[in-house]
Each structure stands twice: as structure tokens, then as C-alpha cells.
Amino acid sequence: MIASSLARKLGAFVKLSATELSVLDSLNKRKRIFVAGRDLVHQGQSDQAAYILASGWACSYKLLRDGERQIVDFQIPGDFLGLRSVLLHTSDHNVEPVTDIEVTEVLASDLLDAFVKTPRLAMAILWATSRDEAMVVEHLVDIGRCSAGARMAHFLLELGTRLSLVGLGSREGYACPLTQYHLADALGLSAVHVNRVLRKLRDKGMVTFREGLVTFDDYDALATFAEFDPTYLDQIGPILV
Amino acid sequence: MIASSLARKLGAFVKLSATELSVLDSLNKRKRIFVAGRDLVHQGQSDQAAYILASGWACSYKLLRDGERQIVDFQIPGDFLGLRSVLLHTSDHNVEPVTDIEVTEVLASDLLDAFVKTPRLAMAILWATSRDEAMVVEHLVDIGRCSAGARMAHFLLELGTRLSLVGLGSREGYACPLTQYHLADALGLSAVHVNRVLRKLRDKGMVTFREGLVTFDDYDALATFAEFDPTYLDQIGPILV
């Protein structure tokens, strides 16, 4: 199920053969568990392994010297964790499990071997990082140019769309294990302000964030308010046949 | 010279054979000129060509409905323009020449053909997008969690390092055709505030931005102030031999 959601994502870019799918599958062997809050990738570390997230949520973030932190992205089942730290040989960020998580470990050497053996699989994986870049860019624009309310709205919508693609959400809403502190660190706000913004969105009848549940009270109004356009998140058919 | 700076960048990830280099070179044929200020890639357009920048500066940005704009990144000689719009089949951003620029056009079909013929070249190009992602992430953290002063300092330092890698800058400084409006749109600030921040940095004896010239008056103090660590911008040797 999870392997298939990864295969689906990669297949959006490069049509994968049975051989390539089986190599992908062979990467997917060494199961591990990590508990919430204990980082599995550290800034500055080199020769990391990467991981494929099977269940639970994680986030990648950076720390500044003054103790501030910025969450760059959240990962949900089917996403890679710490892939960039393998590709660039050294990690520029940390990865923390938001909940307890199940992952499969992919050693850097195994991944590079697979890249040599099946370049088309490599292309698919690398291609997918370009979609990740598009997501980070959206996030950047959001933080740089939107009000706190629009940021929050956009963020909750994007997460909803991503979760829907792996069957964990819908237009009604989704289960969301994040705290208001996570939201604050992701959106570049203070936790206090996050609370106020959430209340305003709730009072306006757009969205409710409460007890681990996000409920879209008026999806369309929220999407309009946030100028949300989900095209960058999905792909119709493979680009390279 | 420019082709070599691109080859150098790609060679940092995958060691390229003579054949692969010649395919790269064959992409590099159709010369074109664009004048400053006239966009060459538009948000929402599909089946774009991509471009390799030979001389001049460009920037990629997004527009919001209320007219605000956020510059995501600047491109300098040796960088791709609009690569993501080819990879994802549709452009999620605009590209504007900051100065008059010379580029070589790469048709989407030619690029995908080259991907099929020389997968290792494809891997190199895609790998490089993962470095781009690291840059966008730095930018994101900058905007999300730093004061206006630190943002500006970090930005000017990063640009300096990138320019040094292609021989257009040094620890002393570099030629910079950007206006204060460009800086404002890149850093998520107002142009007025950019002006004040620049003056403060100049008064502190750290950096001077004036008449198209950036001068590092005290490089180390500036780097400390901005918590600048350039490792993510360069690579020592090829990862895949």
C-alpha cells in the first residue's frame, strides 16, 4: 500500500518497467521504528541513510543559532525522509518524527547502486525532488507575501490535498497530529499568534483545527481566501514513456 | 566558458563521459537574446522550452492576485531558466530577465530525447535540481525566521558565493544589477524598508550596496551576523563515478 503510493508518485514522471519496480521494491526491506520527537537525521551529519515513510508523520526543519526553528516541510506516508542528505552527501536539515513512525531504511550505498543499475528509476526519484522543490517554492511565497491567515489557510489546504492523494484525507477534512507549535514553526509565526489565527478562521466558518482533526467547514471559501491552486501537487500521466 | 560552468556544476554529481558531454553541448545551440524586463516564461503556460543562461541575470518569481510578487531565486550565467516548467509540464512561475540576457534555448522535446539517450546526463541535471532545492530551503528559513537585517546579509553573501563559483565575484564584492525593488520582492520586505536596512548595514561597516556594486567591507563580521554557511552551495567531487 505504501510502496504502491511511492510507485504511483514516481510513475507520474517516468513509466517504470517490472524490473525497475522490483529494484524499487528491493530497496524497501529494512523496517525500522522511531519514536515521536527523537530526530533521525541531523544537520551537518554526512553519509546518512535515507528512509521511506510507511506510517506516521515527520517534519524536516532547520535550527538557527538563536534557537529559532523553521519547519521546511512535513512528510506523510509514501514520502522520502532525508533523501537530499544522501544526494548532497551531507545533511543540511534535521528530520523529526511528529508521531511514532514506521520507516524502511535505504542505505546510501544501496541507493547509489540502484541508480547505476536502473537509471530510469533514478530519474524518477530525482524528478520527484523537482516536485518537492515546487512545494517548497509555494511555501516560500506563502511566508514571504501572505498574511498569517492566508498562510494558515494555504497550509491546511495543501496538506489536505497531499493526504487525499494517499487516501488519508478528503474535502471534508483529515486527521492531523500537529500541535500549534508545529504550525508556528512551519509558518514563521509565534504559537500565540497561530492560536488567534485559527480562532479567526473558525469564527469565519472556514476551517476548524481541534483535537487532532482538521475540518473544512467551507472548503471553497477557504480555497478562495488562500488563493489555493493544487495543480503543482499532482500529475496526470507519465512524462517519459 | 558558460557551457563549462554548467558542465562543472553537473560533473559535481555524476562523472560525465565524452559522449554525455557532447550531448550536453548539442543542446546548447539555438542562441537567443531577451531584453530586460520582458518575461520569457509565464505562470500557467505549458509545454515551455527551457533556457541556459549565457550572460546577464534573471529572476524567477510568482505573482499573487493582489499584485504582490515574491522573487524565488535569481539566476546567473550557467544556470537553467524554466527547467522546472519543462519537467513538470506546466510552469508554476515566471522568469524575468533582470538585465538584457543571452540564452540558448532547449526545446522540451530535445531535452526529453537527451534524457532517453543519456540517462546519466539526465541524472546529473535532475540531481542539480536537488541543490536548487537546498537553496530555496535556505531562502525559506531566511524569510521565515530572520530579521530583515540578517535576511539581507545572508542574501548578499549567498549571491557572492554563487558568483565566485563562476568567476564573477570574490570576498571583496561583485557587480550586481539588482534594484532595491528586486531585493524587496526577494526578501519579502517593502522597498522602503530595504533602503533602511541597507543603510544600517553600511553604517555598521559590514557591506555597501551602491550603484550596481556590492562591496563586502567586513566579510567575516557579515558572515557571522547572517549565520552564513556556504557548504550547501558546492560539492567537492562527483558522487556517482
Place this chain on the structure above:
DNA sequence: CGCCTAGTTGAGGTAAGTCAATTCACGTGG
């Protein structure tokens, strides 16, 4: 000569931050 664009500076407004107090749910140990 006038217009445009880039830069500069001042005065005053506002979105979001900081500090602080309170509540509630939860677990843990006496």
C-alpha cells in the same frame, strides 16, 4: 525641458511578537 525610475528620509499605523496568567487533559507516583 519635463518625465520617469531609483533612491532616500520622515511621520504615523498595524500585524504580529513577547510576556504573563489561566485552563484543561494527561500521566505518574505517593
Place this chain on the structure above:
DNA sequence: CCACGTGAATTGACTTACCTCAACTAGGCG
């Protein structure tokens, strides 16, 4: 069973970094 601590959410009072509006200067150019 209660006392206690801890982490998350909530709200109020006050501060501040940055924005907006506005006026002015200086260079480039038709």
C-alpha cells in the same frame, strides 16, 4: 484517590518591526 508536574491551548496587555503614505533628490533620456 489525590497531589503534582507537564505539555497544549487560550486569552489579555503591551511592545515592536516592518509597512504605508508622502515628500523630496538625483540621474538618464526623449
